[in-house]
Amino acid sequence: MTLAIQNNHFQLACNGVSYWEEQQALLVADVHLGKISHFRKNGSAVPQTAILKNFDRLNESVAQFQPKQIIFLGDLFHSALNSEWNLFENWLQQQQAEVIxxxxxxxxxxxxxxxxxxxxxxxxxxxDNFRLTHHPEEQEDSFNICGHIHPGYRLVGLGKQHLKLKCFFRSERQLILPAFGEFTGCFVMKPEPKDQVFVCADAEVIQVN
Structure with a gap:
């Protein structure tokens, strides 16, 4: 799925990243590295292999888009230093792109x-006319790209079955990216008539409203 915003083009990927074509920049929100290690330290039954999934998915995105910049839109780490910092350091050593x-x-x-x-x-x-932040901060003179909310959308079937998926949420002057990290959850959005919702399915991004 590609969005055109103010003559710029943003590819939306089903893992939650967005690639800004004109800037050759990979945008990633709310990875929350270290959260899984924090859970495990406090007794949660989360498998050790889950820690590597964030890095595997980051590598897949870098390989797909070959960005010159990787821009994390806040909450890269969940809390204080832990063992995942070493994994992050090793991951950085493999990157050719500038990391912000x-x-x-x-x-x-x-x-x-x-x-x-x-x-x-x-x-x-x-x-240019884009303002990248962590918290949503709309202004009249710029288009805001952000994270923080962990946006999601609830789909309801004919049999009243429910499915909650991460989503990209676009309003008139803002694009909110879904949380990238494993075990981050999502907040169900309630779009206004002019808002656009793009859910992250297993193999594609789908506009649902």
Whole structure:
């Protein structure tokens, strides 16, 4: 699925990333690295192999789009340093693209650690008429691309069966990306008539309203 926004084009992928063609930038929201290790440390029965899924899926996206920039829209890490930081460091060493983090409310790890790895941190990033943030922040003079909400949409079948899927949520001046990370959950959105919802199915992104 490709969206045209202000003469720019954004490919929406079913794993929740978006590729900004004109900037050759991969946009990724709410990875929450370290969350699975945090769960396991506190006794949750989450398999060790789940930790690697985030990195596997990131690698798949990088291989697919070959970006020059990878921009994380906040909440890259879930909390303080843990064993997944070492995995992140190893992952960074394999990347050719510039890596940028727009700080989110969960990003409490010292910027010094990111600086040592060559990751640039911003509170927001303005590119042409686009404003990239973690929290949704609409302004009249720019189009906002963000995360934080973990948007989802509930589909209801004829037999009253329910299916909740992650989604991209577009309003007039904003695009909210779904949470990329495993075990992040989603918040069911209630679109207004002019809003657009693009759900992430297993093999494609589908507009549902």
């Amino acid at each position: 983090l727009i700080a989110g409310n969960h990003d409490i790890i010292s910027p010094l650690h990111y600086d040592e790895l060559g990751v640039k941190i911003h509170q927001e990033l303005n590119i």
